[in-house]
Amino acid sequence: MHDPDAATLAREDAKVPVAGGDRWSARALDPGELDPEQQVVVAWDPEESGAVVGAPGSGKTSTLLSRVRSLVDRGVDPDHVLVLTPTRPAATALRDPLALAVGRATAGALARSLASFAFQIVRGAEVRRGAEPPQLLTGGDEDQIIRELLEGDALDEASGRRRWPDWLGPSIRATRGFRGDLRAFLAECTDLGIAPEDLPALAEHQGIPVWAAVGSFAAEYRAVRAEMRGAHRDAADLAREAVAVFDEAAGDRELLGRFASIRCILVDDAQELTSGGIDLLRACRARGIGVVAFGDPDVGSGAFRGATPENFARLAAELGGLVALGDPHRGTAEQIDLVRGVAARIGAAGVVAHRRAPIGAPPEGSVRTFLLRSPAEEADAIARLLRERHVLDGVPWSSCAVIAHDSRQVAALEAELAAREVPARASGPGVALGTQRAVRDLVTLVELGMRDPDAWTADAVLDALLGTYGGLDPIELRRLRSALAEEELSA
CATH class of the missing domain: 3.40.50.300 (P-loop containing nucleotide triphosphate hydrolases)
Structure with missing residues (x-):
């Protein structure tokens, strides 16, 4: 089954597949085939x-x-x-x-x-109408706008103005997962033709009060996007x-x-x-x-x-x-039977003309199931199986893949397999540059360098010193503080 999050094993120069499916080996067939x-x-x-x-x-x-x-x-x-x-x-x-x-x-x-x-x-x-060419609003741009609006909501709550219910506090709204769910919800509303002003009535009708808060947020989000320079569109x-x-x-x-x-x-x-x-x-x-x-x-x-x-x-x-x-x-016949057996348990909400009954193929070893007691044991088993395929069967690393449930599990598996000497590289949805620490620290350092040193704040300097390029740890920072204090006193 297709999964957008896959920790894929590959050499650095190998072509890494992103998801399962027959498109990777598909070709135009001759009429006789x-x-x-x-x-x-x-x-x-x-x-x-x-x-x-x-x-x-x-x-x-x-x-x-x-x-x-x-x-x-x-x-x-x-x-x-x-x-x-x-x-x-x-x-x-x-x-x-x-x-x-x-x-x-x-x-x-x-x-x-x-x-x-x-x-x-x-x-x-x-x-052709003579209007300004539109620009596509990337996922990173959308996330940045939503993050800033949510930060504004947190400041409003500090002054007594509240939009979100109590159970959705600032700490929850600050998470990447919440922003992702909010983006998906807004996209689904656009896809279904539901305007922000329609959500309060739907919230009352469906008994979901949080939809009213989302409607208010969506109206503000659209207003901010409309004021952006250029004709921006989202997907x-x-x-x-x-x-x-x-x-x-x-x-x-x-x-x-x-x-x-x-x-x-x-x-x-x-x-x-x-x-x-x-x-x-x-x-x-x-x-x-x-x-x-x-x-x-x-x-x-x-x-x-x-x-x-x-x-x-x-x-x-x-x-x-x-x-x-x-x-x-x-x-193999065993794998085909497994797929058919799983599909037979899925509800018939759509088209089912392609489903076939399992043929009752005998076990042949192409499907194996492991029940393990912990994530560490799971990583050990995966690494062992991959090494067996690579060393004993001669399967290249680029032809092996591990399909995970979500992006958090992908990141954990990538680290665990690398620690077990299995060359792992995550594929699937890319990470926005702005969320990577090296990029974020570099931008912070450049912004600091563009300011007048008299306008520097202690927090900004500390962030630069403790960042990727400052390279100081808390102990070295304490030593630097002591040396500066001693120099100030002696002067």
């Missing part, structure tokens, strides 16, 4: 729409690549075909296989993330604006720019799409563009962004034709 269901999908006309579902290893991404090659072979210009993915790393991973499948030069990348596609649509429309706004551009383009085709000639859109990992992404695909289909969505509603890692099996089911119903890929092309 396609099973009957894959042949049906590949043979669809360019403007035909539908949904393709399949379990892990059923060849969804290979079918997508084969369809792209088939379209090009049938005379469709590669620049009129677009492949969308929910995330940028997934789009990057598909670009090389797509280039090999097409076999010719193209005007731009054939694979884009859905946010990138929406941004290009919105930016092109604004430029949650882009899909909605792109839909509006498509609606407006019905009377002005030039608003879409180079995307006005798109004939076919193929979407990989469509189960990770949010409501805004599905609305954008519906707008594309309304213009006569063929949309084919590939996905597995039983697999997902984007629930925190608003991706649900119900979204995929709605998309599949709107696209029309549904093809289920049933033949597994990867994994």
Whole structure:
């Protein structure tokens, strides 16, 4: 199953996979290698729409690549075909296989993330209207704005003005986890079209008082963002604006720019799409563009962004034709049975046509389960298994991966494995530069150097001395204080 947080073992020069999935080994298949269901999908006309579902290893991404090659072979210009993915790393991973499948030069990348596609649509429309080109508000920028607003709330509470309930004190609101949840909540509201002024009424109706506080905060956040220099957009706004551009383009085709000639859109990992992404695909289909969505509603890692099996089911119903890929092309019989057994326990909230009953394969050792008493024992077991694979079986470190539950566990595993002489490097979501101590200390030092020394404060100097570049520890700082005090007294 896909997991955005993975501690991946690799040499420094190795290409590190970010998430599981068959896209890493996928290729365009020859017609004789396609099973009957894959042949049906590949043979669809360019403007035909539908949904393709399949379990892990059923060849969804290979079918997508084969369809792209088939379209090009049938005379469709590669620049009129677009492949969308929910995330940028997934789009990057598909670009090389797509280039090999097409076999010719193209005007731009054939694979884009859905946010990138929406941004290009919105930016092109604004430029053609003569307006200021929009700028994408990064996750780090959003986090910085939210952090400053929450710090302001803490100062307001000190003077008697309170927005948040008592159980959400300043210490909780100052955590990175709270800011992340708040960002996700605001993005989900934007995705669903819920305005900040709607949240108090929803809070009263649903009996969740904290939503009223979030509504007040959201209104202030939007006001601050509107006053920023430049036309800033966040990822949650882009899909909605792109839909509006498509609606407006019905009377002005030039608003879409180079995307006005798109004939076919193929979407990989469509189960990770949010409501805004599905609305954008519906707008594309309304213009006569063929949309084919590939996905597995039983697999997902984007629930925190608003991706649900119900979204995929709605998309599949709107696209029309549904093809289920049933033949597994990867994994042992025992592994296939394990996946099918887990999927059978998942509620049927979405499409289930791809599910198959376990075949009752006998144990063969390709699936092993360990019950360990502590995190330290867990790290020992993982390190031992990885060394066995590397030393005894000759598996390179770059072909080994450890999938963790969350980013905190990833960081702990990376340190634990490195301590056990297993070369580990974390992949997945990057860390914002501003949160890294070396960068933060460097910025602090530069800001201190730009000020007049007479304006320096004791706290600022202490931060610089105890930081990465000052290099002093508390004992050395005490010695420095003593030496300065002695020098002052002797003078």
